[in-house]
Amino acid sequence: MRTNTGQIVHLENYRPTDFVLERVDLTFELDPRETKVEARMIFHRREGVSPSAPLVLDGDELTMTGLLLDQVAVPGTLYEATDDTLTIRGLPEAAPFEITVTTALSPETNTKLMGLYRTSDVYCTQCEAEGFRRITYFPDRPDVLAVYTVNIIADKASAPLLLSNGNYLGGADMGDGRHFASWFDPHPKPSYLFALVAGDLGVVEDAFTTASGRDVALKIYVEHGKEPRAAYAMDALKRSMKWDEEVFGREYDLDIFMIVAVSDFNMGAMENKGLNIFNDKYVLADPETATDADYANIEAIIAHEYFHNWTGNRITCRDWFQLCLKEGLTVYRDHEFSADMRSRAVKRIAEVRHLKSEQFPEDAGPLAHPVRPTQYREINNFYTTTVYEKGSEVTRMIATILGRDLFKKGMDLYFERHDGQAVTIEDFIACFEAASGRDLKQFSLWYHQAGTPLVTATGTYDAARQTYTLSLEQTVPPTPGQSSKAPMHIPLRFGLLLPDGSEARPSAVSGAEITGDVLHLTERKQTVTFSGIPSEPVPSFNRGFSAPVNLHLTQSAEHRALIARHETDLFARWQALNAMALDNLVKAAAEARTGQPIDCDDALVDALLAAAGDDRLEPAFRSQVMSLPSETDIGREIGSNNDPDAIYAGRQAILAAIATAGKDTFARLVNEMSLSGPFRPDADSAGRRALRNSGLSYLVYADGSPDKAADAFSSANNMTDLSQALTLLAHRFPDARETADALAVFKKRFADNALVIDKWFAIQATIPGASTLDRVRALMSDPLFNASNPNRVRSLVGTFAFANATGFNRIDGEGYRFLARQILDIDTRNPQLAARILTSMRSWRSLEKIRAGHARSALEEIARASNLSADVSDIVDRMLK
Ligand code: ARG
Ligand code: ZN
Numbered sequence: 001m002r003t004n005t006g007q008i009v010h011l012e013n014y015r016p017t018d019f020v021l022e023r024v025d026l027t028f029e030l031d032p033r034e035t036k037v038e039a040r041m042i043f044h045r046r047e048g049v050s051p052s053a054p055l056v057l058d059g060d061e062l063t064m065t066g067l068l069l070d071q072v073a074v075p076g077t078l079y080e081a082t083d084d085t086l087t088i089r090g091l092p093e094a095a096p097f098e099i100t101v102t103t104a105l106s107p108e109t110n111t112k113l114m115g116l117y118r119t120s121d122v123y124c125t126q127c128e129a130e131g132f133r134r135i136t137y138f139p140d141r142p143d144v145l146a147v148y149t150v151n152i153i154a155d156k157a158s159a160p161l162l163l164s165n166g167n168y169l170g171g172a173d174m175g176d177g178r179h180f181a182s183w184f185d186p187h188p189k190p191s192y193l194f195a196l197v198a199g200d201l202g203v204v205e206d207a208f209t210t211a212s213g214r215d216v217a218l219k220i221y222v223e224h225g226k227e228p229r230a231a232y233a234m235d236a237l238k239r240s241m242k243w244d245e246e247v248f249g250r251e252y253d254l255d256i257f258m259i260v261a262v263s264d265f266n267m268g269a270m271e272n273k274g275l276n277i278f279n280d281k282y283v284l285a286d287p288e289t290a291t292d293a294d295y296a297n298i299e300a301i302i303a304h305e306y307f308h309n310w311t312g313n314r315i316t317c318r319d320w321f322q323l324c325l326k327e328g329l330t331v332y333r334d335h336e337f338s339a340d341m342r343s344r345a346v347k348r349i350a351e352v353r354h355l356k357s358e359q360f361p362e363d364a365g366p367l368a369h370p371v372r373p374t375q376y377r378e379i380n381n382f383y384t385t386t387v388y389e390k391g392s393e394v395t396r397m398i399a400t401i402l403g404r405d406l407f408k409k410g411m412d413l414y415f416e417r418h419d420g421q422a423v424t425i426e427d428f429i430a431c432f433e434a435a436s437g438r439d440l441k442q443f444s445l446w447y448h449q450a451g452t453p454l455v456t457a458t459g460t461y462d463a464a465r466q467t468y469t470l471s472l473e474q475t476v477p478p479t480p481g482q483s484s485k486a487p488m489h490i491p492l493r494f495g496l497l498l499p500d501g502s503e504a505r506p507s508a509v510s511g512a513e514i515t516g517d518v519l520h521l522t523e524r525k526q527t528v529t530f531s532g533i534p535s536e537p538v539p540s541f542n543r544g545f546s547a548p549v550n551l552h553l554t555q556s557a558e559h560r561a562l563i564a565r566h567e568t569d570l571f572a573r574w575q576a577l578n579a580m581a582l583d584n585l586v587k588a589a590a591e592a593r594t595g596q597p598i599d600c601d602d603a604l605v606d607a608l609l610a611a612a613g614d615d616r617l618e619p620a621f622r623s624q625v626m627s628l629p630s631e632t633d634i635g636r637e638i639g640s641n642n643d644p645d646a647i648y649a650g651r652q653a654i655l656a657a658i659a660t661a662g663k664d665t666f667a668r669l670v671n672e673m674s675l676s677g678p679f680r681p682d683a684d685s686a687g688r689r690a691l692r693n694s695g696l697s698y699l700v701y702a703d704g705s706p707d708k709a710a711d712a713f714s715s716a717n718n719m720t721d722l723s724q725a726l727t728l729l730a731h732r733f734p735d736a737r738e739t740a741d742a743l744a745v746f747k748k749r750f751a752d753n754a755l756v757i758d759k760w761f762a763i764q765a766t767i768p769g770a771s772t773l774d775r776v777r778a779l780m781s782d783p784l785f786n787a788s789n790p791n792r793v794r795s796l797v798g799t800f801a802f803a804n805a806t807g808f809n810r811i812d813g814e815g816y817r818f819l820a821r822q823i824l825d826i827d828t829r830n831p832q833l834a835a836r837i838l839t840s841m842r843s844w845r846s847l848e849k850i851r852a853g854h855a856r857s858a859l860e861e862i863a864r865a866s867n868l869s870a871d872v873s874d875i876v877d878r879m880l881k
Helices: 227-248 292-307 320-341 344-363 385-402 404-418 425-436 557-566 570-593 602-612 619-626 631-638 644-661 663-672 683-703 707-715 719-732 737-750 754-765 772-780 790-803 814-829 831-841 849-864 870-880
Strands: 019-029 035-045 055-058 063-069 079-081 085-088 097-105 115-119 122-126 146-155 161-164 167-173 178-189 196-199 202-209 215-222 256-262 275-279 454-462 467-475 490-497 508-510 513-515 518-521 525-531 538-541 550-552
Touching: 063 085, 122 256, 122 275, 146 161, 146 196, 161 178, 202 227, 215 227, 227 256, 227 292, 227 320, 256 292, 275 292, 292 320, 292 683, 292 719, 320 344, 320 385, 320 425, 344 385, 344 570, 344 619, 344 631, 385 404, 385 425, 385 490, 385 518, 404 425, 454 538, 490 557, 538 557, 557 570, 557 602, 570 602, 570 619, 570 631, 570 644, 602 619, 602 644, 602 663, 602 683, 619 683, 631 644, 644 663, 644 683, 663 683, 683 707, 683 719, 707 719, 707 737, 719 737, 719 754, 737 754, 754 772, 754 790, 772 790, 772 814, 790 814, 790 831, 814 831, 814 849, 814 870, 831 849, 831 870, 849 870
Parallel strands: 019 146, 215 256, 256 275, 454 550
Antiparallel strands: 019 035, 035 097, 055 085, 063 097, 079 085, 115 122, 122 196, 146 178, 161 196, 167 178, 202 215, 454 467, 467 525, 490 518, 490 538, 508 525, 513 518
16 A cells, blocks of 8 residues: 655646657456556657656556557666656657557456446546546646547446447447447547446436537436436536536537446546546435435536536646636536526525635635645645635636626637646636736735635714725735735625615715725725715625625624615625624624523524515525524634534524524414425425425424424425434434434335435434434444445545534544544545545634644544555644644
């Protein structure tokens, strides 16, 4: 096993390869234990490179069985193979030459799920970021683009289906029980986009005609018998293809687009050219087994991977430091797609909730890094919420600063200038500068400075002069490797609301550039004066969450309630209510900690109930309003010396107060929001289910009896309602007979549906309280637990560590010790998965000192272990630094 080989890679050391790769021909003879791979690569020396420079190829855990130069064996004196490189000397000075490398692989024992591996008897590959080097020696970096031909030979009975990138060339029976197929991808691509799938799968077929009239065959491959569950994914794919034509002017470019769903996958999905490979969790859905959230995720991830065809594949990254070039931009595109398919405001609320609960903590802890980092030890650890979600927010800010039309012009220029290239963030930004004539130098600090900026605002009104003055100040907190920061360009959308709820129209503004409703904050301190303001206004800041910042603005509950009633921006209404709730929850946590009575503000209860019961508002929005900030959100707001038990107790008390006060409203919602007729996964129906379930959970809370939840469980006719009812039972009444019965019924009914059983594990892993650890331990010996399936491990171990604040952060430190042992065990099989789950401890330094002490010991225990992977060792070292 490789131990700790991760060398630090620095952006400043980037230089192009010495040799240009022109073409690749790959032949796979598939076998579970002895797959033979022959890679023929045509190279030529780049102009100006020394004639004696050797060719250095990347490798990882490879067994090489042959090496030829122009079909002649390379003598041992002219090459050297180490653990991770193959160096070949004595190559032609200028003429092209062919290198043939033959390797032997064992897909079946590849538990890292990188390179070529087996999942449920299917051969499949995952090459991003550096998995191709586990297949053959190769210049495995994104700036090496080549045209690939792939020949696949396999046993015909067990692998009737042979797939790779591009267009199908042909195939034939080989007469010995084997057959072959050939694929040719005309689009030059980096190796991380290579894919191969072989096995016996069912297929759902459809077709799409592009705007210019190209007919594209669409195929989604799933396990036999699961074809009906791929219908929604197919629908989402066709909508994505159409949307990308309409909104970004991007057409698909091959005759076929394929998606394969597999059950063992480290991440969500992968955008391999023409052959996307998906975690089946993001493909398979039907009403009986998928929740509304599952449907929304499938829609978003199908779109995301499809959109990569232009933002990622046609235009790719020069090096892995530029990962946000494709990921941040593609997340932005999938966010916009979902916003167009669903309710824009509700989608934005969900995005911001996710950003604040995942990315803000990352940016505030030991793993903080810039959206475009400058160094890494293990690139797999940089597929982070900062690169993806903050990267998307940065793209969104460009659109906000430039406005719709200039943003579009910049995107068009990007596609025109860089199609077929491997480029950098600087290239991307230059397109928007050229299209708009605007200098984005200061703005680009968003890519380079880590940490969530803090904006403080105070307003004063001068009645005599009818002016309103805002004093704004920004600070960016220090982060690892970056102790001091320069002021950023922060585009803040805002409005000044007058007491009657209308919006003030200032006659003049000084002190800041204002475009439309965007205030451009560019200095460390800025004073902005608005004239012609008839009475003291209530400022509403960061409409639509135009900038990913923390905003400190002391505002009374009454002022927040005014925003919640009158803002024209629906997101801002939710934001005001959420801020009001957060103030109260922080106070409640402090009261719980010191044993004082917990006080719930009447203004909060009134405002929440008013919004929840307001039939003019869409149900999904009302449900978002009713869902209080999470324990993580409260902890982040408190910032340091956190006690998760106090946060939990405070939050429960506020929930109880709202539940009691709102009984009638909630009962009405449960009645009015029930749906009849067949299940439909659309956003409106999902919104009604969400609001009904929010109402139900408050009612159950007020009741103190499991009856209503048990009834909901028995009468549910879709997975959203069923899993919600089970969650209510398990979380509120973990020891009740009703809960044990429901858990047993659920398990029995879905025992052969892995994705649903993942929910069964996750619901139990999130039961609040110290005793859940014992439950989690017991569940690990359940026959349905499977330590080698990433989804299953994430659903139990991952969910417990990421989403159970009271259970995981037990005061005796047992949660951390448990996790440490799990991480060490998982690491022996799948380092990427282990490293990812370990990031659940990223906020350990903000815990109170007893817990923080236990957390540190657990991290040190991991750090001390021998044979740690580079993945885990990178994370644990950064967390302890
Ligand atoms: N590019 C894929 C996606 O969009 C993620 C693949 C990451 N894989 C990995 N092994 N790090 O979203
Ligand atoms: Zn992506």
